[in-house]
Amino acid sequence: MEIKKDILWRAYLCFIGMGVFAVAILGKVFFIQQVEGDKWRSLADSLHTSFMDLDADRGTIYSEEGRMLSTSIPYFDLRIDFKADGLQDPKKSIFKDNIDSLSYYLANLFRDRTAAQYKKMLSEGFKDKDRYFLLKRDIRFDEYQAVRNFPMFRLGRNKGGLIAETKNKRINPFKLLANRTIGLARENAQNVGLERTYDSSLSGVTGKRLMRRIAGGTYMPVEGYDIEPENGKDIITTLDxxxxxxxxxxxxxxxxxxxxxxxxxxxxxxxxxxxxxxxxxxxxxxxxxxxxxxxxxxxxxxxxxxxxxxxxxxxxxxxxxxxxxxxxxxxxxxxxxxxxxxxxxxxxxxxxxxxxxxxxxxxxxxxxxxxxxxxxxxxxxxxxxxxxxxxxxxxxxxxxxxxxxxxxxxxxxxxxxxxxxxxxxxxxxxxxxxxxxxxxxxxxxxxxxxxxxxxxxxxxxxxxxxxxxxxxxxxxxxxxxxxxxxxxxxxxxxxxxxxxxxxxxxxxxxxxxxxxxxxxxxxxxxxxxxxxxxxxxxxxxxxxxxxxxxxxxxxxxxxxxxxxxxxxxxxxxxxxxxxxQKPRSLEGNTSLDTLMAMKGGKGSEWRSVARTLKLPFEGALTASNWVNADIKNNKLTFSPVKTAPGVVPDVKGMGLKDALYLLENAGLRVVIKGAGKVNTQSIQGGSPVGKEQTIVIELG
Missing domain, CATH: 3.40.710.10 (DD-peptidase/beta-lactamase superfamily)
Structure with a gap:
């Protein structure tokens, strides 16, 4: 009888122990899922990264005289990382201090919500610690420039949390004119016209961006891991x-x-x-x-x-x-x-x-x-x-x-x-x-x-x-x-x-x-x-x-x-x-309305541009030298301009301001024809400067 009691006691003890252990496991599961769920899900998501395509800027189609017929303009999707270091710093209250003024400015700019509605929306995103909160889609460049200077956002991405995603939209500035021949660059349908025929030249080379998946199944970019796209080339048509x-x-x-x-x-x-x-x-x-x-x-x-x-x-x-x-x-x-x-x-x-x-x-x-x-x-x-x-x-x-x-x-x-x-x-x-x-x-x-x-x-x-x-x-x-x-x-x-x-x-x-x-x-x-x-x-x-x-x-x-x-x-x-009755040159004008045309100038100014935009370059750029700029092998390439005393400087390829500075400092009187950058100069660079000599420069 004593033996039987001893066996039952041990069995009950094991059963109770197993029950306690099971309750502990269930409790831990509940704690992990309900209490620490967001933390672990976010951590799990952060381990998933992948490269996504970065579209290149599509080239522009021009008329023969240099007017834009089809071009891409940037639009922006604005998001906020509410877990940015500055917003989550317990020693600071950046979000609390700026929410009212930020809501006012957003309401005043976009006029789609009241300041109170913006404040409520932003507060909910901050409360949820949303790392990829959507603020606004498809805003123009001027609107984006304004938003960057708003309270909180002006502090930068790490402190203010603003994330801007750029995308391009194709527009035909002249709308109806030759619309079908120029064609349309469409996202979900086949292109037509010149946009289709010359698509490989216009589209450029796609880049890559490393993206990390965050809570909610969305992705946000990882800083410093971009492979920059190679922009598309421009097309000069015969159309007038x-x-x-x-x-x-x-x-x-x-x-x-x-x-x-x-x-x-x-x-x-x-x-x-x-x-x-x-x-x-x-x-x-x-x-x-x-x-x-x-x-x-x-x-x-x-x-x-x-x-x-x-x-x-x-x-x-x-x-x-x-x-x-x-x-x-x-x-x-x-x-x-x-x-x-x-x-x-x-x-x-x-x-x-x-x-x-x-x-x-x-x-x-x-x-x-x-x-x-x-x-x-x-x-x-x-x-x-x-x-x-x-x-x-x-x-x-x-x-x-x-x-x-x-x-x-x-x-x-x-x-x-x-x-x-x-x-x-x-x-x-x-x-x-x-x-x-x-x-x-x-x-x-x-x-x-x-x-x-x-x-x-x-x-x-x-x-x-x-x-x-x-x-x-x-x-x-x-x-x-x-x-x-x-x-x-x-x-x-x-x-x-x-x-x-x-x-x-x-x-x-x-x-x-x-x-x-x-x-x-x-x-x-x-x-x-x-x-x-x-x-x-x-x-x-x-x-x-x-x-x-x-x-x-x-x-x-x-x-x-x-x-x-x-x-x-x-x-x-x-x-x-x-x-x-009024004949004119039928040759295309290569002085196009484009930021991709290069001009010569002062070395220090080019150095500032290249470093600010993080552009690869080769050639000496100093505070005292002047250079001509070109593009070779996807790099900015600079060659020095000779500016010895008593010698006419070679200003071909420069803008008017820089050309005037060099020529007048050399003691020359300057006559200007045209607009754009210098194409020709009446006195060859390297020639000796005569007394009260006049030089004619033609721009185009």
Whole structure:
């Protein structure tokens, strides 16, 4: 019996001991989770670090004259580290002493909360010891500058706890102008336009930042562990803001007036192939117009502007010339159970080819093509292919539509394909291809590749430049070319564009009016595409301009000469006044509105800049020397400027203030031309200084 009691006593004792031990474990678990939970979770989170991408500053896109077309501006997210050393120091009361005034300033700046609401919000963050408290998103740079000087924040990050995260937003300062061609840099969608084509140059090289995970699953940066990004390069386009504005406004005026569906206006420099303006407008649901698509690159049946290609083929083969006679059949010609109609009614019969072209006769073009090529249609197609009408233009934009010149091997070839091709149907061409062809006619037969970018710049210096490219030295013989230009001038003097002529200058071109199919409804809705392609001035062409407008169904006004022609005329009038009567350099201005352009100056000032911004540099920088600055291998590189007494200093590359200081101290009188940094000086650096000598410096 005693043995049994002894065993039970021991068993009870073990059971009680195990129970006490279990209660102790549960108590400890509760204490760790509920009392010390935040501490251990924060400590656990602090052990998790990872590198996150730091986006480089995207390069800027400029017009040819140096105006910003697309650029990035900084925006900031503001956060507060309420566990910053200064805010948690028990010997100080920084938060308590500054909360009222800080709340007042924040409320006064942002005006989205009252001072009392800001105080409550900040107090809650301080109470929770939030290490990454979100104060404000997407504030501007000027607002950030103001916030940095607010009470508490002016003490710095370690004492005031302010954390600023920079991010860039892409903006187009001119908004509508060439918006689709310049493109958009979008975060969650594919870029378009030049932003897409030159994305690798504009985007730069991504950097890295070490981030530590803190309570709540958020991350905050670890100081001193950044791999700085390499900023993107700048793009200098061929676009001219003034010309783009003229083209955009002229097109917009007609689009609104005719309630058109969409339209494009292309302006091309004859000698080079540079695209100086490219306007694209589409009608939105609310009736307004916007640059929604690049209609200049979209293919369709061009209509009568294609007749230039037909005439090149016929005249090159020697089948006809401008004096050859053709019967217009009063504007109606039955062929293979179809009927060819002239778009504008008339009562003409036998006329010359030139007169038929001036009247834009479909019957004449169809008859000529059928008469000479019906047994060998592929020979006609070969002429068109020689004109590169079956190839992409090669412009530096993604999304160019695929052109099509059918042959007898084509799936949809029929007995009427050839005659309809002659006046611009059954072929697919983009307005840009039409511009390239007409530009070749204006350029004495030399076909130029259209392009949009002059150069790629880094720190204000070109690292890649684009030159004009000749695609075809001669699209036809000189004899054919002379006849073509005569006919194109005749269209304006005596033909379908006679109402567009002006007494101040001559221009040449061709109208086009094409009936457009509307999906399954076919041609029942009577939707017409109006076009005009030409160049000016006729005697010495400087610019080629193509206008294509797709009208609304059953539009009262739809002929090319009355819809597209006036847009061409307005563009030509204004450019003739601005650019041709007052010639100016068409070279791009490399003095851009950018902080990346380097200027020479005093060594001590450059040393201060480099050290403050923590920029790597090489070269001697002292209080007494003057230097020229450059960028090499991602480093600032400085070379000394010789400033010996009695010798003219070399001030090329310096800003005006520094150049004046050196030149006047050398005893020279200075005449200044231009603005920016010094490009040239009339007296070479190192020359002896003469008595009362004058030096001219040109800035740019």
């Amino acid at each position: 803001v003034n010309m783009q504005d003229i083209a955009e406004n002229a097109l917009m005026k007609m689009m609104i007036q005719n309630e058109a569906q969409h339209g494009t206006c292309i302006l091309m420099e004859v000698k080079t192939g540079k695209i100086k303006a490219i306007a694209n407008l589409g009608r939105q649901k609310d009736g307004s117009y916007w640059e929604d698509m690049n209609y200049a690159l979209m293919v369709g049946e061009p209509g009568s502007t294609f007749k230039v290609a037909t005439m090149i083929a016929i005249m090159e083969d020697g089948y006809a010339n401008t004096n050859t006679l053709v019967d217009l059949n009063y504007g109606r010609w039955p062929i293979n159970r179809r009927v060819v109609y002239d778009s504008e009614p008339h009562h003409l019969t036998t006329v010359t080819v030139k007169r038929a072209f001036e009247r834009s006769s479909n019957v004449a073009m169809a008859k000529l093509a059928y008469q000479f090529y019906y047994k060998k249609p592929n020979e006609f197609a070969a002429h068109l292919k020689k004109l590169r009408l079956d190839q992409f233009t090669g412009i530096d934009l993604v999304g160019e539509g695929r052109p099509n010149i059918p042959t007898t091997a084509s799936k949809h070839w029929s007995a009427v394909t050839l005659p309809w091709m002659a006046f611009g149907y059954n072929v697919l061409q983009s307005p840009l291809q039409t511009a390239m062809l007409y530009n070749a006619v204006a350029n004495n037969g030399k076909m130029m590749k259209p392009y949009l970018v002059n150069s790629i710049m880094e720190y204000g210096q070109p690292i890649r430049q684009f030159e004009p490219v000749v695609l075809n030295d001669s699209i036809c013989s000189a004899r054919t070319l002379a006849q073509l230009r005569d006919m194109l001038e005749g269209v304006v003097l005596n033909g379908t564009a006679v109402k567009l002529q002006t007494p101040y200058y001559r221009f040449a071109g061709k109208t086009g009016t094409a009936l457009v199919a509307n999906g399954n409804r076919g041609y029942a809705d009577k939707i017409y595409q109006s076009s005009f392609a030409g160049y000016f001035p006729a005697e010495d062409p400087q610019y080629t301009c193509v206008v294509v407008i797709k009208n609304k169904p059953h539009a009262a006004k739809f002929y090319g000469g009355t819809v597209a022609g006036p847009v061409f005329r307005e563009v030509a009038d204004k450019l003739y006044a601005l650019a041709i």
